[in-house]
Amino acid sequence: MPPVKHIPGRTCIACGKIQPKRNMIRLVRVTENSIEVDSTGKKSGRGAYLCRTADCWNTGLKGNRVERALKTSLVKAERDKLIQELKELCVGENQQI
Numbered sequence: 001m002p003p004v005k006h007i008p009g010r011t012c013i014a015c016g017k018i019q020p021k022r023n024m025i026r027l028v029r030v031t032e033n034s035i036e037v038d039s040t041g042k043k044s045g046r047g048a049y050l051c052r053t054a055d056c057w058n059t060g061l062k063g064n065r066v067e068r069a070l071k072t073s074l075v076k077a078e079r080d081k082l083i084q085e086l087k088e089l090c091v092g093e094n095q096q097i
Ligand SMILES: [Zn+2]
Pocket: 012, 013, 014, 015, 016, 017, 050, 051, 056
């Protein structure tokens, strides 16, 4: 086994695993009560990361983990919008939510 190189990673707020940024989806708090999916990774603001797996979105978004991580609260419509956006991001990646 070759030595494992250190890759800077981000911690998933749902499962707690550390993964390279490119394997993650970033969520950014844009206003007090609004979170956006940051597909470019360049939006400014408080951010949180989720793995690109349906399990982690469900855990992260349907529970209150993302809200705790970003110190905000989401109304249902906002939460549904995020789940929809995450679904669309994974089109072609064989992910089911
Ligand atoms: Zn995860």
